[in-house]
Amino acid sequence: MVEIIDFKIRPAFTSRGDPTLEAEVIVRGGKGRATSPMGASAGKNEAVHLPKGGPKASIEILVSNRNRIIGIDAGDLKALSDTLKDIDGTEKFENIGAAAAYAITVASAEAEADSRGVPMYEVLIGKEKPTIPYPLGNVLGGGKHAGKGSPDIQEFLVTPLGAPNIVEAIKVNLEVHKKVRSIIEERDPTFTGGKGDEGAWAPKMTDEEAFEVVEKAIDHVSRELGYKIGFGIDMASSSLWENGKYVYRRKGKILTPEEQLAYVEDLVKRYNLIYVEDPFHEEDFESFSELTKKIKDVVIVGDDLFVTNVARLERGIKMNAANGVILKVNQVGTLYDALLFSKLAIDNGYKVIASHRSGDTWDHHLAHIAIGAKAWLIKTGIVGGERMSKLMELCRIWEGLQE
Numbered sequence: 001m002v003e004i005i006d007f008k009i010r011p012a013f014t015s016r017g018d019p020t021l022e023a024e025v026i027v028r029g030g031k032g033r034a035t036s037p038m039g040a041s042a043g044k045n046e047a048v049h050l051p052k053g054g055p056k057a058s059i060e061i062l063v064s065n066r067n068r069i070i071g072i073d074a075g076d077l078k079a080l081s082d083t084l085k086d087i088d089g090t091e092k093f094e095n096i097g098a099a100a101a102y103a104i105t106v107a108s109a110e111a112e113a114d115s116r117g118v119p120m121y122e123v124l125i126g127k128e129k130p131t132i133p134y135p136l137g138n139v140l141g142g143g144k145h146a147g148k149g150s151p152d153i154q155e156f157l158v159t160p161l162g163a164p165n166i167v168e169a170i171k172v173n174l175e176v177h178k179k180v181r182s183i184i185e186e187r188d189p190t191f192t193g194g195k196g197d198e199g200a201w202a203p204k205m206t207d208e209e210a211f212e213v214v215e216k217a218i219d220h221v222s223r224e225l226g227y228k229i230g231f232g233i234d235m236a237s238s239s240l241w242e243n244g245k246y247v248y249r250r251k252g253k254i255l256t257p258e259e260q261l262a263y264v265e266d267l268v269k270r271y272n273l274i275y276v277e278d279p280f281h282e283e284d285f286e287s288f289s290e291l292t293k294k295i296k297d298v299v300i301v302g303d304d305l306f307v308t309n310v311a312r313l314e315r316g317i318k319m320n321a322a323n324g325v326i327l328k329v330n331q332v333g334t335l336y337d338a339l340l341f342s343k344l345a346i347d348n349g350y351k352v353i354a355s356h357r358s359g360d361t362w363d364h365h366l367a368h369i370a371i372g373a374k375a376w377l378i379k380t381g382i383v384g385g386e387r388m389s390k391l392m393e394l395c396r397i398w399e400g401l402q403e
Contacts, residue, residue: 032110043304124372141200198381232275
């Protein structure tokens with residue numbers, strides 16, 4: 001048992017400049033530090049990032065309850081999760097905020113690992129053999145992650161299906177990202193190199209033009225490097241949902257739920273997509289179920305649909321809605337609850353994609369969380385220090401496993 005002997009909690013900021021919280025957890029012989037990310041396209045069923053009083057209100061509650069946290073076994077993530085929920089007293093962390101729950105529980109796992117001299121993922125999976133997830137990177141973007149005039153679809157994603165290791169896999173994604181820019185510049189000489197929150201290029205383009213650009217880049221890099229590259233999208237459809245219809249402002253189209261279903265089916269067939277995230281709004285379990293039945297060999301992923309919440313996933317399982325889930329720890333608050341969610345998903349045949357947020361931090365913990373959650377893919381963005389920190393940590397982990 002490695003008891004928490006002290007902790008600190010302080011105001012911090014995400015890569016987008018939004019307020020968040022950073023925690024330090026101190027144990028005998030080690031310590032951990034973690035900062036919570038924050039998403040832009042957050043689902044309405046997510047835990048509350050910060051309370052109404054902001055970081056200050058969260059810190060005041062935690063400091064006044066410090067004696068309830070000190071003495072907990074840093075490796076007992078359930079005990080820590082239960083204590084934080086009890087201190088907060090609400091279902092969605094409305095009083096201390098999910099940022100605090102994330103920061104303290106992740107920092108605690110790192111402190112446990114530090115004290116034992118082992119990688120953090122080992123605290124999460126024990127002696128099981130770790131599996132390195134492959135990167136899913138967004139090379140072109142629109143929606144809430146980019147500016148006006150960019151595509152309606154939020155993310156155009158790639159992942160290498162044949163790369164022999166994580167280093168080569170990252171290289172493949174970066175080469176596609178570079179090629180996408182050169183193709184954009186061929187089409188639009190005035191393109192200034194603007195990027196969205198996660199490093200994806202953000203050109204003035206329709207969805208159809210974006211599909212053509214990314215498809216061309218994938219074909220070029222695949223031929224050049226000799227690897228098969230998967231093509232996927234995150235439609236972030238809750239952000240398109242208005243008054244019972246999907247509103248595509250850039251291309252000037254409004255689709256009914258039935259037309260949206262047909263549109264997604266057409267996109268999958270036309271561009272040979274292997275991954276479709278959030279093709280419908282966050283309460284439409286029925287359409288997710290219908291699409292999952294109709295389309296085979298494609299991972300239909302729920303992010304806003306499930307928000308890393310066990311109860312919502314249980315509903316999806318009963319309805320056969322989707323076959324993949326996004327795991328974002330801060331959506332549910334504690335690391336323990338996120339790992340429970342992952343286990344339920346895997347036990348029921350869902351693929352897990354461990355994901356960053358659009359407003360992320362410099363921390364590398366997502367690499368360890370992805371391994372601990374037995375994720376199929378890790379979604380980290382594409383370029384930028386806060387994105388590369390996760391990818392480079394995966395490279396270090398892989399290197400350690402070879403040794």
